[in-house]
Amino acid sequence: MTNEVPAVSAAIRILEALAAASPRAVSPGALAGELGLNRSTCYNILATLQRSGWVNNLGPRSGCTLGPSLLSLATSIGSVETTVAVAQEEIDSLSRQLGYVVFAARQESSGEYSVVAVSDPGRGIRVTVDVGDRFPFSAPALMQAFYAHRPFADFLAMTRTRTIEQFTEQTVTDVAELDKVFAVVRDQGYSTSVQQFDLSQGAVASPVFDRTGRPSLALGTLAFASDLDATKVHEVGPLLRATANTVTARSGGLVSASTDAVHQAS
Incomplete structure (x- = not known):
């Protein structure tokens, strides 16, 4: 059995949480709290997903949604x-x-x-x-x-x-x-x-x-x-x-x- 990669597992959970909340945006802080993730880790994963177009950051007051590349x-x-x-x-x-x-x-x-x-x-x-x-x-x-x-x-x-x-x-x-x-x-x-x-x-x-x-x-x-x-x-x-x-x-x-x-x- 292969070992689970924590960062990949966390990214999957983040995307699942955003999909469940769609079309409502979710703040990074709320995601970290809901998923039990370290806040810094959550922010870094979101930043990586955003660069790939898999997450769309609507700003500090709005939060994140699934991005256009992932939706496409x-x-x-x-x-x-x-x-x-x-x-x-x-x-x-x-x-x-x-x-x-x-x-x-x-x-x-x-x-x-x-x-x-x-x-x-x-x-x-x-x-x-x-x-x-x-x-x-x-x-x-x-x-x-x-x-x-x-x-x-x-x-x-x-x-x-x-x-x-x-x-x-x-x-x-x-x-x-x-x-x-x-x-x-x-x-x-x-x-x-x-x-x-x-x-x-x-x-x-x-x-x-x-x-x-x-x-x-x-x-x-x-x-x-x-x-x-x-x-x-x-x-x-x-x-x-x-x-x-x-x-x-x-x-x-x-x-x-x-x-x-x-x-x-x-």
């Missing part, structure tokens, strides 16, 4: 495959109803969003998307759909190493303004982007939640801005939100009722 790793196995299969069924129906391409995307550890499922109505001149296509971190509709439902500190942490690109004159790039946009997205359940990513395009996106209440995918639709304009996005938005909620329910996910509280606590 976890959601890339098993459960997401099931969710993607469910999403494909649901977006096929919605795409036929809308007449627009509808897709599902997940966020990678790089911050980009990769398309994992697509349904194309296959008629007329239209905007198209293919499985494997990638959108940049700050693609407005997708960024807002994912980060409106996560602690704002998670978003701020990402912006320290990634640029919020000014794709067009319509793109919202100011962090304070984006905080307000995220609040609107949370309230209505979907994000909108008209000529913010491309002057010729309009987009809507809505999150699919995993069993912890965190966004695991975003469903999106793209069309020409002349079709998906500032009025039409709010007709399409509720339909996309309903589809995303159906995918969440069918895949065993949970829409967290405490999203606003988590956001404000950050």
Whole structure:
């Protein structure tokens, strides 16, 4: 029998405690006390996990949550495959109803969003998307759909190493303004982007939640801005939100009722 490595064992217990508390942040001191760890040891392990992206430190007053790299790793196995299969069924129906391409995307550890499922109505001149296509971190509709439902500190942490690109004159790039946009997205359940990513395009996106209440995918639709304009996005938005909620329910996910509280606590 191999000997247990204390530091590895402690790291596993820390991650299990953070997972049990998710999406609530836990302070290092509380973790040390709960797990019976030396405070210095606990801080050092958390610092190592943070450097790897497995833990996200939201600051001394907020505490720690599971980090984006670990969440990306976890959601890339098993459960997401099931969710993607469910999403494909649901977006096929919605795409036929809308007449627009509808897709599902997940966020990678790089911050980009990769398309994992697509349904194309296959008629007329239209905007198209293919499985494997990638959108940049700050693609407005997708960024807002994912980060409106996560602690704002998670978003701020990402912006320290990634640029919020000014794709067009319509793109919202100011962090304070984006905080307000995220609040609107949370309230209505979907994000909108008209000529913010491309002057010729309009987009809507809505999150699919995993069993912890965190966004695991975003469903999106793209069309020409002349079709998906500032009025039409709010007709399409509720339909996309309903589809995303159906995918969440069918895949065993949970829409967290405490999203606003988590956001404000950050």
